[in-house]
Amino acid sequence: xxxxxxxxxxxxxxxxxxxxxxxxxxxxxxxxxxxxxxxxxxxxxxxxxxxxxxxxxxxxxxxxxxxxxxxxxxxxxxxxxxxxxxxxxxxxxxxxxxxxxxxxxxxxxxxxxxxxxxxxxxxxxxxxxxxxxxxxxxxxxxxxxxxxxxxxxxxxxxxxxxxxxxxxxxxxxxxxxxxxxxxxxxxxxxxxxxxxxxxxxxxxxxxxxxxxxxxxxxxxxxxxxxxxxxxxxxxxxxxxxxxxxxxxxxxxxxxxxxxxxxxxxxxxxxxxxxxxxxxxxxxxxxxxxxxxxxxxxxxxxxxxxxxxxxxxxxxxxxxxxxxxxxxxxxxxxxxxxxxxxxxxxxxxxxxxxxxxxxxxxxxxxxxxxxxxxxxxxxxxxxxxxxxxxxxxxxxxxxxxxxxxxxxxxxxxxxxxxxxxxxxxxxxxxxxxxxxxxxxxxxxxxxxxxxxxxxxxxxxxxxxxxxxxxxxxxxxxxxxxxxxxxxxxxxxxxxxxxxxxxxxxxxxxxxxxxxxxxxxxxxxxxxxxxxxxxxxxxxxxxxxxxxxxxxxxxxxxxxxxxxxxxxxxxxxxxxxxxxxxxxxxxxxxxxxxxxxxxxxxxxxxxxxxxxxxxxxxxxxxxxxxxxxxxxxxxxxxxxxxxxxxxxxxxxxxxxxxxxxxxxxxxxxxxxxxxxxxxxxxxxxxxxxxxxxxxxxxxxxxxxxxxxxxxxxxxxxxxxxx
Numbered sequence: 001x002x003x004x005x006x007x008x009x010x011x012x013x014x015x016x017x018x019x020x021x022x023x024x025x026x027x028x029x030x031x032x033x034x035x036x037x038x039x040x041x042x043x044x045x046x047x048x049x050x051x052x053x054x055x056x057x058x059x060x061x062x063x064x065x066x067x068x069x070x071x072x073x074x075x076x077x078x079x080x081x082x083x084x085x086x087x088x089x090x091x092x093x094x095x096x097x098x099x100x101x102x103x104x105x106x107x108x109x110x111x112x113x114x115x116x117x118x119x120x121x122x123x124x125x126x127x128x129x130x131x132x133x134x135x136x137x138x139x140x141x142x143x144x145x146x147x148x149x150x151x152x153x154x155x156x157x158x159x160x161x162x163x164x165x166x167x168x169x170x171x172x173x174x175x176x177x178x179x180x181x182x183x184x185x186x187x188x189x190x191x192x193x194x195x196x197x198x199x200x201x202x203x204x205x206x207x208x209x210x211x212x213x214x215x216x217x218x219x220x221x222x223x224x225x226x227x228x229x230x231x232x233x234x235x236x237x238x239x240x241x242x243x244x245x246x247x248x249x250x251x252x253x254x255x256x257x258x259x260x261x262x263x264x265x266x267x268x269x270x271x272x273x274x275x276x277x278x279x280x281x282x283x284x285x286x287x288x289x290x291x292x293x294x295x296x297x298x299x300x301x302x303x304x305x306x307x308x309x310x311x312x313x314x315x316x317x318x319x320x321x322x323x324x325x326x327x328x329x330x331x332x333x334x335x336x337x338x339x340x341x342x343x344x345x346x347x348x349x350x351x352x353x354x355x356x357x358x359x360x361x362x363x364x365x366x367x368x369x370x371x372x373x374x375x376x377x378x379x380x381x382x383x384x385x386x387x388x389x390x391x392x393x394x395x396x397x398x399x400x401x402x403x404x405x406x407x408x409x410x411x412x413x414x415x416x417x418x419x420x421x422x423x424x425x426x427x428x429x430x431x432x433x434x435x436x437x438x439x440x441x442x443x444x445x446x447x448x449x450x451x452x453x454x455x456x457x458x459x460x461x462x463x464x465x466x467x468x469x470x471x472x473x474x475x476x477x478x479x480x481x482x483x484x485x486x487x488x489x490x491x492x493x494x495x496x497x498x499x500x501x502x503x504x505x506x507x508x509x510x511x512x513x514x515x516x517x518x519x520x521x522x523x524x525x526x527x528x529x530x531x532x533x534x535x536x537x538x539x540x541x542x543x544x545x546x547x548x549x550x551x552x553x554x555x556x557x558x559x560x561x562x563x564x565x566x567x568x569x570x571x572x573x574x575x576x577x578x579x580x581x582x583x584x585x586x587x588x589x590x591x592x593x594x595x596x597x598x599x600x601x602x603x604x605x606x607x608x609x610x611x612x613x614x615x616x617x618x619x620x621x622x623x624x625x626x627x628x629x630x631x632x633x634x635x636x637x638x639x640x641x642x643x644x645x646x647x648x649x650x651x652x653x654x655x656x657x658x659x660x661x662x663x664x665x666x667x668x669x670x671x672x673x674x675x676x677x678x679x680x681x682x683x684x685x686x687x688x689x690x691x692x693x694x695x696x697x698x699x700x701x702x703x704x705x706x707x708x709x710x711x712x713x714x715x716x717x718x719x720x
Contacts, residue, residue, distance in 0.1 A: 147337075147352045147353065147354045147584075147587055148172075148173065148354050148355065149172070149173040149174060149175050149310075149353050149354065149355055150162070150163075150166050150172050150173070150174045150175075150353060150355040150356055150357075150358065150565070150568055150569075151174075151175050151177065151337060151338060151351055151353035151355075151356070151357045151358065152166075152174055152175065152176045152177065152358045152360060153177050153178070153317050153338065153357065153358060153359050153360060153361050153383070154177075154178055154186065154358075154359070154360035154361035154362060154383075154536065154538070155176060155178040155180070155183035155184075155185070155186050155300055155303070156186035156187055156188035156189075156296065156360060156361075156362065156536055156557060157188040157295060157296070157299060157536065157554050157557035157558055157561065158188075158360040158535040158536030158537075158538075158539075158556075158557035158558070158560060158561035159176060159178070159186075159358065159360040159361075159535075159536070159561060160176070160183070160299045160300055160302070160303045160561070161238070161242055161299070161535075161557060161558045161561030161562045161565070162174075162358050162360065162535060162561035162562065162564045162565045163176050163303045163306070163309050163565075164242065164257070164258055164299070164302055164303055164306060164309075164565075165242075165561070165562045165565035165566065165569070166355075166564075166565035166568065166569050167306050167307075167308035167309050168257050168258075168306065168308075169565065169566070169569060170565065170566070170568075170569025170570065171308065171569075172308070172355055172565070172568065172569045173308050173309075173310070173355075174308060174309045174310065175309075175310045175312060175351060175353070176303055176309055176310065176311055176312065177312040177315050177317070177338075177340065177351070178312070178313060178315070178361070179314070179315065179316045179343065179361070179376070179377040179378060179382075179667075180313060180314070180376075180377075180378075181313055181314055182300075182313065183296075183300035183303065183304065183311065183313070184293075184296050184297055184300055185376075185378070186296060186362065186378055187362045187363070187373060187374075187378050187379055187537065188292050188295065188296045188536075188554060188557065189292050189293050189296040189297075190292055190293075190372075190373070190374055190416070191291055191292025191295075191553065191554055192289045192290065192291065192292065192416055192418035192420065192489065192490075193276055193284065193286065193289075193291060193418045193419050193420045193423075193550060193551050194274065194276070194284035194285050194286035194287075194291045194420065194551050194554075195239065195243070195284065195285050195286075195291060195295065195551055195554040195555050195558075196211065196235060196283055196284060196285075196551050196552060196554075196555045197235070197236055197239045197271070197273065197283060197284070197285045197555075198235075198236035198283060199273040199281055199282055199283045201273075204273070204281045204282055204283070205280065205281045206273075206280075206281035206282075206283045207281075208229075208232040208233050209232075210280050210281055211231075211232045211235075211281075211283065212225075212228050212229055212232040213280070214278060214279055214280055214549055215228045215231070215232070215543065215544075215545075215549050215552065216228060216545070217278065217448065217549075218278045218448040218449070218545075218547055218548065218549035218550075219543075219544055219545025219546055219547055219548075219549070219694065220448075220450070220545055220546035220547050220693045220694035221545065221546075221693075222396075222399075222545030222546040222693065222694060223542060223543060223544065223545035224541070224542025224543070224545075226523060226542070227523065227541045227542035227543040228542075228543060230523055230543075230559060230563075231543055231552070231555060231556055231559050234559050235555045235558070235559055238555075238558040238559050238562055239285070239555070239558065241258060241562075242258045242259060242299065242558055242562070243258070243259050243260075243261045243295060243298070243299065243558070244260060244261065244263075245257065245258035245259060245260050245302075246260050256302075257302065257306070258299070258302050259295070259298035259299040259301070259302045260298065261287065261294050261295050261298045261299075262287060262294060263285045263286065263287055263291075263294070264285075264286055264287055264288065271285055272285075272286070273285065274286055274420060274423060274424070275423045275424075276419045276420055276422075276423040276550040276551055277419050277422050277423055277445065277446045277447070277448075277449070277452070277550050278443075278446060278447065278448050278449070278549055278550060279423075279549070279550065279551075284420070284423075284550075284551050286420065288485070288486065288487070288488050288489065289418055289420065289486065289487040289488065289489045289490055290488075290489045291554075292554065295554060314342060314343045314344055315340050315341065315342055315343065316340065316341050316343060316377060316382065316667060316670055316671075317338040317339065317340055317341075317359075317361075317382065317386055318339050318340065318341050318348065318386070318661075318665065318670050319338070319339045319386055319389060319390070319599065320335050320337075320338055320339070320357065320386050320387070320389075320390040320529075320532065321335065321336050321337040321338055321339055321350055321351075321352065321596045321599060321600075322334065322335050322336070322390050322391070322529070322596075322599075323336060323586050323589070323591075323592035323593075323595045323596055324586065324589075324591070324592060324595070325530070325582045325585055325586050326585055326586065326589045326591070326592065327581075327582065327585040328582070332530060332582070333391065333529060333530070334529070334530045334531045334579075334582045334583055334586050335356070335357050335390065335529050335530065335531035335532035335583070336352055336353070336354075336531060336583050336586050336587050336592070336596065337350060337351045337352035337353045337357060337596075338350070338351055338353075338357055338386075339599060339600050341665060341666075341667065341670055343666075343667040346612075346665070346666050346667075348600060348665060349600070350596060350597075350599075350600045352587055352596075353583075354580055354583050354584050354587060355568045355569075355580060355583075356531050356532065356533050356564075356568050356579060356580075356583065357531060357532055357533065358525070358533040358534065358535060358561075358564050359383040359386065359387060359519060359532065359533070359534045359535075359538050359539075360383070360534065360535045360536045360538055360539075360557070360561060361378065361382050361383045361538055362378045362379050362382075362383065362536065362537050362538060363379060363381070363383075363384075363514060363515030363518065363537035363538065364379065364380065364381030364384055364400070364515050364675075364678045364679075364682065365379050365400060365401075365512040365513055365514060365515060366378070366379025366380050366381075366512075366675075367379075367380055367381055367512075367626060367627060367630050367675045367678055367679050367682075368400075368511070368512035368627055368630045368631050368635070369627040369628050369630070369631035369632075370406070370414050370509070370510075370511040370512065370631055371413075371414060371511050371512040371513070372403050372406050372414055372415070372416040372511045372512070372513045373512070373513070375413065377667070377671050380623075380671050380674050380675040380678065381515075381674050381675055381677070381678025381679070381681075382671070382674045382678075383518070383519060383534065383538035384397070384515075384518060384519060384538065384674075384677070384678045384681060385673070385674035385675075385677035385678045385681075386674070387519045387527065387529075387532070387534070388677055388678075388681055389677065390529060390532070391528075391529060392519055392520075392527045392528050392529040392532055393519075393520045393527070393528040394517065394518060394519055394520060394540065394681060394685075395517055395518075395520040395540045396516060396517025396518070396540050396545075396546075396685070397515070397517040397518070397540075397681050397682045397684075397685040397686075398517065398682060398685040398686040398688075398689050398695075398696040399515075399516035399517050399544070399545075399546050399547065399694055399695045399696050400512055400514070400515055400516070400517075400634075400682060400695055400696075401449060401450065401453075401512075401513050401514040401515075401516055401544075401547060401548050401695045402449075402450075402453040402457075402510040402511060402512055402513060402635075402636050402695065403416060403419075403449065403453065403510060403511055403512075403513035403514075404449060404452040404453040404455070404456045404508070404510050405417040405419075405421070405422070405428075405452075405456065405473050405508040405510075406508060406509055406510065406511035406513075407493075407494075407506060407507065407508065408460075408469060408471075408507040408508055408509040409497060409507070412497075414509070414511040415493055416511075416513070417473055417490060417506060417508060418487075418490070419449070419550040419551070420487075421473065421475055421487065421490075422445040422446060422452075422473075423446070423550075424475065424478065424486065425475060425477070425478060426445065426473050426474060426475035427445060427473070427474045427475070427477075428444075428445055428452075428455070428456065428459075428471065428472070428473060428474075428508075429472045429473075429474050429505060430459055430462070430470050430471065430472070431468050431469065431470045431472070433505075436455065436459055437452065437455060439455065440452075440454070440455040440458075441455070448547055448549075449547055449548065449550065449695075450546070450547040450694050450695045450697075453510040453636060453695075454510075454636065454637070454697060456471045456508060456509065456510055457509075457510050457636045457637065459471040460509050460510075469507045471507065471508050471509065472505035472506060472507055472508060473505070473506045473508045474505045474506070475501065476502060476503055476504070476505070478502075480502035483501050483502050484501070484502070487501060494506070510636050512630075512631075512635075514537065514548050514553060515537050515538075516540075516544040516545070516546065516547060516548050516694070516695060517540045517685070518534065518537065518538050518539045518540040519534040519538055519539050519540060520539075520540050521533070521534050521535075521539045521540065521541055521560070523541075523563065524563050524564065524566075524567040524575070525539065525541075525560050525561075525563050525564035525567065526567065526575075526579075530579055530582050530583075531579055531582065531583045533564045533567075533568070535556075535557060535560040535561040535563070535564055536553075536556065536557040536560070536561065537553060537557075539560060541556065541560055543556050544556075545694060546693045546694020546695055546696060547694035547695045568580070602662065611664070612664050612666060615660055615663065615664040615666065615668075615669055616664075616666055616668045616669070618660060619657070619660055619666075619668040619669045619671070619672040620668060620672075622653060622656060622657060622660070622672050622676075623671065623672045623675055625649075625653060626650065626653055626672070626675050626676055626679050627675075629646050629649050629650060629653070629679070630646065630650075630679050630682070630683075632646070633645055633646025633647075633649075633683065634646050634679075634682055634683050634686050636697065637697050637699060638686055638696070638697060638698045638699070639698065639699050639700075639701055640687065640690070640698065640700065640701060640704055641701060643683055643686050643687045643698075644687060646683050647680065647683040647684060647687060650676060650679045650680040650683055651680055653676045653679075654673075654676040654677055654679075654680050656676075657669070657672045657673040657675075657676040657677075658673055658676075660672065660673070661673040686698065690704065
């Protein structure tokens with residue numbers, strides 16, 4: 001009976017004419033009317049400088065929603081001029097928390113572009129406008145502080161947490177820059193399961209000690225203890241501060257500033273906490289099976305609403321602006337901002353940021369052929385790539401987590417089947433209906449992800465010659481109505497593919513899911529490059545070690561995003577002030593700014609007459625090759641020879657991608673350049689680590705020297 005049910009699933013799919021995966025470009029994305037241009041290269045055509053925050057109010061004083069995002073931007077462009085402070089409707093407005101104004105200052109055309117403590121001027125014959133938000137109504141004040149901001153790259157949970165804490169707690173102006181057309185276009189949005197909080201029910205057995213123990217266990221003994229304790233102790237407070245701000249939305253100065261996410265609650269009104277794999281206690285807050293979407297919608301709206309946060313969409317960072325600190329006797333390099341590319345106009349420019357630059361634009365799981373990450377720019381390793389090119393240190397990049405249960409349908413992109421399914425009792429079965437999870441770990445389906453992923457992968461390899469898949473997820477024993485209400489997103493996705501969560505065994509396969517390593521940071525989010533910070537999946541804080549515990553990613557983003565904001569914002573923080581002074585010293589250095597200008601000029605080419613399209617087509621094909629190489633050579637199970645072959649190919653593809661980008665800087669060529677750089681970095685890290693542990697499983701071949709693992713159990717699990 002079970003055999004018929006499992007095999008029948010794939011036969012039915014084949015007979016129903018299931019549409020194949022879209023052939024549209026992996027780079028496809030919607031457009032927006034929001035852009036930012038500061039410091040264009042001398043040989044580039046200069047267009048209007050527009051950095052438009054969607055924080056204006058209408059004449060009734062109502063805050064805009066995301067639905068009015070594009071109309072607000074268009075209204076700002078059409079109505080603002082140099083005559084004074086105006087909101088998006090062209091009406092004079094005062095500044096304040098609930099009534100941020102769009103202020104426009106016309107910049108003159110008195111000579112070459114200069115950047116520094118006294119602001120920005122431009123040498124164009126056109127009028128250049130800078131739209132910004134501030135609690136200060138005088139344009140003169142903004143002139144002085146034009147570079148006195150924190151530049152946040154990425155609009156996910158980590159980026160928004162940093163932006164909100166910096167702006168609200170420390171009154172630091174923030175520019176929030178992201179690749180999508182709306183701030184919800186980020187990887188945080190797609191998190192299904194939930195976010196760790198603290199379950200204060202004494203019967204739950206939850207505590208900071210319990211959470212820390214679970215994180216260490218999942219991380220295969222490779223976690224940094226200080227990073228773990230920071231999340232275990234500070235996490236619940238950050239959830240309450242940033243996601244459960246239940247103050248009155250219209251309460252004036254004491255009103256809501258952060259997000260108030262509508263998490264699921266119990267009948268009595270208390271928060272509902274669920275259990276997930278490898279957790280000793282039910283401590284996961286959730287909103288059905290679309291928790292990331294709920295969190296992202298609310299926290300990005302809070303960022304958009306804040307008068308000190310300037311929103312810049314449809315823009316990617318191509319490289320960091322790095323120069324020497326003239327005040328350093330050792331010639332220390334500092335990050336003073338970022339070189340950026342407007343994805344719609346293909347124009348390049350540079351943003352300076354005296355308070356620092358935060359890379360929080362996600363991980364690199366999208367560089368694999370099979371990934372749970374959505375197509376697009378956000379998961380192609382951009383943060384890792386730009387940091388690597390700037391000389392910042394990375395660590396633990398070999399630990400790419402493969403989620404054990406992505407939906408396996410031929411010719412379709414992998415779709416995540418959340419960890420919460422197994423937390424709610426889903427069983428892994430083979431094609432004959434046999435439960436196999438306890439073959440590889442006593443905890444079965446609730447074992448750490450890396451162990452479950454290898455088990456599913458091993459079973460899937462047993463597919464018969466007739467093409468019968470051999471790994472399925474079964475939750476049909478749970479109540480049908482409860483399943484549909486608990487997992488509505490998954491239920492809807494399956495129904496469109498002639499599958500039923502209540503009656504079918506679901507075919508599964510591991511897929512690249514999360515980057516446990518990344519840009520190396522300390523507990524404040526500082527990298528090895530002064531002026532540069534990182535948080536979220538882009539960063540290697542040491543929290544995850546060799547394998548991430550379920551539902552820690554969103555919490556890590558909150559905690560470390562806020563930590564960066566505190567570091568750069570607290571005036572009593574000596575380290576933050578020293579970093580600020582180093583960046584300002586470089587910004588006010590003629591030699592430093594000439595170096596930054598030279599960096600920007602290298603990416604000013606723009607091909608026309610069909611040449612750009614040819615380059616884009618080549619980039620699209622090259623990205624496909626990179627993904628295939630990563631999956632086959634640096635995938636779930638690795639060998640030294642396989643990694644070496646992949647590394648050689650990736651090095652060649654990296655060179656090709658660099659040439660492509662330099663000849664034609666576009667969104668597509670920038671993306672494939674980053675993917676190749678990140679892929680090579682992962683392969684190099686994997687080849688240098690001959691110890692199987694956590695998400696890094698390497699099967700040594702004859703002649704290889706095997707290093708002994710201190711943890712016998714881990715070694716056995718890793719080589720299964």
